[in-house]
Amino acid sequence: MHLFVIFICSVIFGIETNNAATLKSSKNIDATAEYYKTLITGDTNKLSELNIFITNIPKGGDLHHHYSGSIYSETYLNWVAKNNYCVYREDNQTLKIQKYKIETRVSNLTDSAKALCITVGEIYLDNDFYRALLKRWSTIDYTNHYHEQLPPSKQFFDTFDYFGPISDSYYNEGLMLLKNTAISENVQYIETMLKSGPSISVTDELNVMLNSLNSKSNDSEIDIALTAYFNMVANDSNVNTIINNYVRMIGTSAAGINDDNFAIRFQSYVSRGNSPSQVFGSLFSAFSSAIRSDLIVGVNIVGPENGIVSMRDYTLHMKMFRFLKQRFPTVKLAMHAGELVLGLVPPEGLQFHIREAIEIAGASRIGHGIDIFYEHNAYELLEKMKQLNIVVEAVMSSNAFILGIENNAHPMLVYKAHGVPMVIATDDAGVSRSTLSNEYLIFSDRYRPSYLEIKALVYNSIHFAFLNESEKQKQLDKLNARFENFEAMIAKVASTLYDSSISSLSSTVEQAVSHMVIFFCLVCYLSN
Structure with missing residues (x-):
């Protein structure tokens, strides 16, 4: 009986301790949510206090991130001087x-x-x-x-031509700067576009064959040309060397960046303004590199969508992605799609970019997605995005600057209403003179979401990262710990500012319950 009482008391005390920890964590979440609510409630929210809150909140990852556009001009000038x-x-x-x-x-x-x-x-x-x-x-x-x-x-896209000559000179140093900035604003993961898939030299005959294609070419013509190109380069030793050198460059650039506090991965990409032969060659390199390196986790396509070549060849580009996705099925795709507004292109140019990126190319993430209003059968497309878990990468600063889309005109509210998952990202923080914290601040100040909505967006940035399941779980575990620490800190801040008497009473009650459990066990022990 004596041992039994000790066992029962140990179990009770253990349960009580675990329950107390769970209760405390839950109270911290509630306190954080209530404190945040005070910052956004009213005709004029407390923007300066909200800024501190958002700067300190864990932000998970930045999934739409261009390396060269994320380095500030002042750093590029330092590198110009160094050379x-x-x-x-x-x-x-x-x-x-x-x-x-x-x-x-x-x-x-x-x-x-x-x-x-x-x-x-x-x-x-x-x-x-x-x-x-x-x-x-x-x-x-x-x-x-x-x-x-x-x-x-x-103005925005021309900036890349100005700092372009120096942007690829110090990749490792630049990535270390981005890492340090990320850590300072509580970001633990970045997926960046560092350098495009390398170009490939092929015969003039192949170049002519591919460059004769356009978006109106039928699927049979396109498949014949792409298959001929693919068969020539797939086993070419020179092409193989070019791709291996590219993979090695990525590894060298990332040396010393990944650790317990921060992780970086890369998307290879192609520029949509080039000739069909150049686009497909670079795209082949990008797909090939993604299956050779654990650091390269996806493929993208970049460049202004309203360019003459971009508009002319958009559907052709999507079919190139489809062709290579069939041959490299494990490669994940994120797409710049729908970065257009009414007036930037003729109306018919607004009606198909997001849909084709999903249905033809096979993208699982959409960057920007601004012209969703004008897509054919937009409601049906939104439902499909919801069902397929196609996430939209929202980049508010660049959308406001480049397209003039902000506030209630931004489709974030449409995606939210239709249950399409979203993440918040920076795009080109150096060009926009922004940070991921600032993007979250804009979102919070503009739309006044609940704390739990913001938290869900942060978790989306890890859930929808192009990491394998094991790496993703590690990042989620780290994010859980970061939020636990953050919420404990904010609960303490809120207690100090608003309700110290309530907090003190709550603490006293918890201590009383704990003491009662100990007293009960002691009485039982002595009576036996």
């Missing part, structure tokens, strides 16, 4: 030079060109030129005062 490159201070058609462009072949310059190309040190001495350069290399100062300016979409 002793220069930047042109004015345009000159005779010399074929463009203001604000980087020159990497300084030793080959003529005296006339060299006189127009200034060092980073000289740039820092000329504040007006420095500020003007930042306006060309990013979106800084675009909307806060009047100045001569390009159309927003051109």
Whole structure:
């Protein structure tokens, strides 16, 4: 009987302890949700306090992330200085030079060109030129005062041409900077687009065959051409070497980045503005590399969708993806699709991009998805996205800048209403002068979702990551721990600011219950 009483008391005490821990965690969640609610409730929310809250909240992953567009211009200037490159201070058609462009072949310059190309040190001495350069290399100062300016979409995409010559010089250093920024704002995972799948050289005959294709070509013509190309490059030793070198470059770039606090993976990609032969060759390299490296977890297609070639060949590109997906079925696909608005292209150009990315190419994630309003049978498509768990990557800063889509005009509310899963991402934080924290802040301030809605979006960023199940579970376990710590911290903050007496009473009650259990067991023990 004596041992039995000890056993029963141990069980009771263990259950009580576990229940207390669970109860405390649940109370922390409730306290965090209530505190957050006070920050967004009312005619004017507490934006500054909300900013602190959002900065500290765990954010899981950033799934729509371009490496070169995520590095800030100031870093690129540091790299220009490190390489002793220069930047042109004015345009000159005779010399074929463009203001604000980087020159990497300084030793080959003529005296006339060299006189127009200034060092980073000289740039820092000329504040007006420095500020003007930042306006060309990013979106800084675009909307806060009047100045001569390009159309927003051109301003945004032109930035890549300015810093492009230096953007691939220090991949490992750049990734380490992005990692440190991510950790500082409680981001644990990034899927980035570092470099496109390498180009492949084939015979002129094959190039002509593929370049004769367009979106109106029938499936038989397309399959014949793509099969001929595929059969030629699939076992080509030179192509194999190019792809292996690309995979090795990715591994070298990621050296030392992955650890217990942070993980990075890569999407290979193609640029949609190139010729059909170039697109398919790069796409073959991208798919091939994805099955050779655990670091390369998916394939994407990038570039302005409203470009002449992009619009002309859109359906053809989707069929190229379908062709390669059939031959590389394990490769996951995310697609820039529907990054269009009324007026940017003719109305008929708004009606099929998202659908074809899903139904033809086989995408499981859609980047942007802005023109969903105009898609053929939009309600049916939304239901299909919901049923297939096709997630939309919402990137609010770039959507507002490039397309002028924000607030209630943004389709986030449509996707939410129809149960289509979403994640919040940055796109090109360096160009947009933003962070993932800022994207969540915009979302919270604009739409005032509940705390649990925000938390669900964060978890989506891991659930829909292109990680294998084992890696995904590890990230989810880490995210659980981060949220537990965050909610305990916020509960303490809320207690200090609003209801210390209630918190104290709750703590006293919990202690009393615990003491009663101990007293009961002691009495039982002594009576036996």
